[in-house]
Amino acid sequence: MxxxxxxxxxxxxxxxxxxxxxxxxxxxxxxxxxxxxxxxxxxxxxxxxxxxxxxxxxxxxxxxxxxxxxxxxxxxxxxxxxxxxxxxGEHVVPGLPTGDWRADLKAVAHAQRALMLRHPWLPAALPGRRTLGPRTLDFLEVVLAALRPTRLDGGARLEVFSLLTGFVAGHVAHEVARSAAAGEPDRAAAEARYLAAVAADGGHPELAEVLAAPARPTTPDETFARLLDRMVDGLDAG
Amino acid sequence: MxxxxxxxxxxxxxxxxxxxxxxxxxxxxxxxxxxxxxxxxxxxxxxxxxxxxxxxxxxxxxxxxxxxxxxxxxxxxxxxxxxxxxxxGEHVVPGLPTGDWRADLKAVAHAQRALMLRHPWLPAALPGRRTLGPRTLDFLEVVLAALRPTRLDGGARLEVFSLLTGFVAGHVAHEVARSAAAGEPDRAAAEARYLAAVAADGGHPELAEVLAAPARPTTPDETFARLLDRMVDGLDAG
DNA sequence: AAGTAATTCCGTACGGTGTACGAGAATAGC
DNA sequence: GCTATTCTCGTACACCGTACGGAATTACTT
The missing domain is CATH 1.10.10.60 (Homeodomain-like)
Structure with a gap:
């Protein structure tokens, strides 16, 4: 900010x-x-x-x-x-918890992402957050309920909540910035030239390799789902 | 923001x-x-x-x-x-990569957190980020190198980088806000009363349970390390 | 040596921001 | 009707980012 x-x-x-x-x-x-x-x-x-x-x-x-x-x-x-x-108040996920906490968590994260894409200013507004309002607490309640099968203690469940929210917010912020940049082809091209120049100086071989490899196209939805799976599947049930 | x-x-x-x-x-x-x-x-x-x-x-x-x-x-x-x-330019982690990519990633995340605690405005400033400067690219280079053993493709490695950065930024933002709130005992007490009032209305049983359970004291360092372990250990090498 | 082009320096000014203040208006209880 | 209480909002202030333009300083050209 x-x-x-x-x-x-x-x-x-x-x-x-x-x-x-x-x-x-x-x-x-x-x-x-x-x-x-x-x-x-x-x-x-x-x-x-x-x-x-x-x-x-x-x-x-x-x-x-x-x-x-x-x-x-x-x-x-x-x-x-x-x-x-x-x-x-908008991100209601009906039918939770189902008992499969990983699936529930993923459903919740997808709802959060949808909400943030609908209100692109949200990720940027979140960091200054002071207290949790009633609607947010309702949402928290759902997540806590979904996490019950994990037998994590209260503090840990709160941590998982904030971890998840932070992850989604960060990802969507990136997503939004990216799609905004795509609207300005001049800038995107300039940025690509800049990265290419850096890669060409020889000091960043890993970066050069990444840039050289042809990026196979993936939709933002797929990318998000993949990262989310990686994260949630890795959470320990305690 | x-x-x-x-x-x-x-x-x-x-x-x-x-x-x-x-x-x-x-x-x-x-x-x-x-x-x-x-x-x-x-x-x-x-x-x-x-x-x-x-x-x-x-x-x-x-x-x-x-x-x-x-x-x-x-x-x-x-x-x-x-x-x-x-x-x-400050967060250099000497001796990377070691070959153990999970350990490397954790070391990098700890360095990032230390940096952000030293400059508490950083997490708030990050979301508006436009392009990566040379110092940041140096840092990226290190992370990419550390991720080499995973055999993830270039795009996926970039994703892991931004996932990690986003996670650390989100967590530290929370941490900073929390410690700032601790400096104002009046406000902290008011917040506690507010949450207690919400919990007492019966509509948030999960929240009530979490608040009722005695929070055993953990240091911020421990909390961060635990969450980080959960995340990194869950990342698929594949 | 003189002229010209390029670049930095910075005082002034403009529109816009959050909000402190206080005078009016509208309501309810006495 | 009086008074306490609350909402309404015009005015004003300090501060913000920055457009503009002239003065200062340098190097290249002739």
């Missing part, structure tokens, strides 16, 4: 954020809802990228004044948190 | 960036070097976080006017690229 740092922010209380009282008894009634705001922000990010998600932009999209958002959200960072949890 | 998007940027030619002519024949001689600029930016990011890295700040740190940096770098994004490649 060229994003700000994560080391000095005045974070928000997750209790305040996620389990807020249903309605204040007094005062002017809110004209919008966090749900609606999150939905608008997500739509914006989907259409124009995370960079287009601005307080002013989101507010105007929803028909509100710029500063009104701050009644619902203390921070822009929190808005992003809301967005993440909003889309997290 | 709450960072800008990666889908519409006017990228820079990697040839222009990385294999620039040694010196222009004419014109005023440069007062600084990309190396020095990158070093200053890295020092800044190490000390105050990636958010403190602004063009003006870096320039003043080096004793230059704000706009002078644009003679060396077309973009702020490119500056970050420079920073990444600058620190990539």
């Amino acid at each position: 060229a994003r700000g740092d994560a080391s000095d922010a005045p974070r928000v209380d997750p209790e305040e954020l996620w389990l807020r009282p249903a309605r204040p008894r007094r005062g002017r009634p809110p004209a919008f809802s966090r749900e609606a705001i999150a939905a608008a922000a997500v739509a914006l990010a989907d259409a124009e990228g995370l960079g287009a998600v601005t307080m002013r932009r989101v507010a105007s999209e929803i028909g509100a004044g710029a500063m009104s958002l701050y009644s619902y959200v203390p921070d822009k960072e929190t808005l992003v948190e809301l967005m993440i949890d909003h889309v997290s | 709450a960072r800008g998007d990666a889908s519409d940027a006017p990228r820079v030619d990697p040839e222009e960036l990385w294999l620039r002519p040694a010196r222009p024949r004419r014109g005023r001689p440069p007062a600084f070097s990309r190396e020095a600029i990158a070093a200053a930016a890295v020092a800044l990011a190490d000390a105050e976080g990636l958010g403190a890295v602004t063009m003006r700040r870096v320039a003043s740190e080096i004793g230059a006017g704000a706009m002078s940096l644009y003679s060396y770098v077309p973009d702020k994004e490119t500056l970050v690229e420079l920073m990444i490649d600058h620190v990539s």
